[in-house]
Amino acid sequence: MRAHREKDVQKKIRIEGYMENIEKTVKDEQREGGDRMWGMIATWRMAAEGVEKGAGMLKAGGDAGDAIETAIREVEDFPYYKSVGYGGLPNEEMEVELDAAYMDGDTLDIGAVAAIKDYANPVSVARRLSRENVNCVLVAEGAEKFAHKEGFERKNMLTDRAKAFYRKRVQQDRAEELKPYAGHDTVGMVCLDQAGKMTAATSTSGLFMKKKGRVGDSPIAGSGFYADSKVGGASATGLGEDLMKGCISYEVVRLMKEGLHPQEACEKAVERLDAELKARRGAAGDLSLVAMDREGRWGAATNIQGFSLAVVTEAEELTVYLAKRQEDGHCTFEKASKEWMDDYMRTRMAPVE
Ligand code: ASP
Secondary structure, rough: HHHHHHHHHHHHHHHHHHHHHHHHHHHHOOOOOOOOOOEEEEEHHHHHHHHHHHHHHOOOOOOOOHHHHEEEEEEEEHHOOOOOOOOOOOOOOOOOOOEEEEEEEOOOEEEEEEEEEEEOOHHHHHHHOOOOOOOEEHHHHHOOOOOOOOHOEEEEEOOHHHHHHHHHHHHHHOOOOOOOOOOOOEEEEEEOOOOOOOOEEEOOOOOOOOOOOOOOOOOOOHHHHHHHHEEEEHHHHHHOOHHHOOOHHHHHHHHHHHHHHHHHHHHHHHHHHHHHHHHHHOOOOEEEEEEEOOOOEEEEEEEOEEEEEEEEOEEEEEEEEEEEEEOOOOOEEEEOOOOHHHHHHHHHHOOOO
């Protein structure tokens, strides 16, 4: 009798354990906010073609790491974007030094390269580095040596067009303060795949005419990017030296973790840092942010006029928005018109005068 009862109890425990496991698996698969949500958000209109490619992969059930890398490589390869990859504008010694990063929000793996020269796709080198346990962030010759050893494509990233911009700039007043380019700066992305994995990545040539060896926020975890699949991810663009002062991408993820919608989190982070910098230093550089949470909800905020972004989710077709900061610090979004999009490409590809 007693033996029977014990067997029953054990069976009950086994069944309960089994049911719990099934429930957990089902919950894991149907994350809050909808079944199989996926999405991608990126800084600047220039990201749109890459985001479109990445979205195709996500829609087909692809991995957030593969999708974000593919999307950023597309921007790196396009010769007419002056601030990312091939065709990026050089430093004051007329060398194209690139910064890039990759973060896996499941494992929190981070990889980054800074001031790397002569490699076609810095984001891929960064992703490869993210799989290492140590030496995940490499600069200059160290990064190039690693890329060479791993067989990444070498390429002279300085185009004739970039040289022409350089020469033109040298003729201008060199004392002029360095500024990020309004309208075509760092590409920073956040991605969510159907399995709930999130990634963040960046790629940039940084500021035109920067000092040799200057590193911006883009390869710095927490400043230029951050992703945590349990919460969401964020990426920044603007004046790296100021974005770093607020570890702004981490701050957005932290605010989302406290329960804020990505839009509120972005606005709060930008407004606070902007106010702090103005109060303590008398001025704030350009600060712009994009973010997405694990449910595929997104947000963006900026302290400049003219910040554009590209976003796509399972529920929203690929759209380029122009963000407008209102007096009260809130941002409104306007879909970019066909004229705006055409004009953008026309100016990007116009001959250098
Ligand atoms: N944040 C980049 C940097 O400071 C530049 C940019 O986003 O335009 O290197």
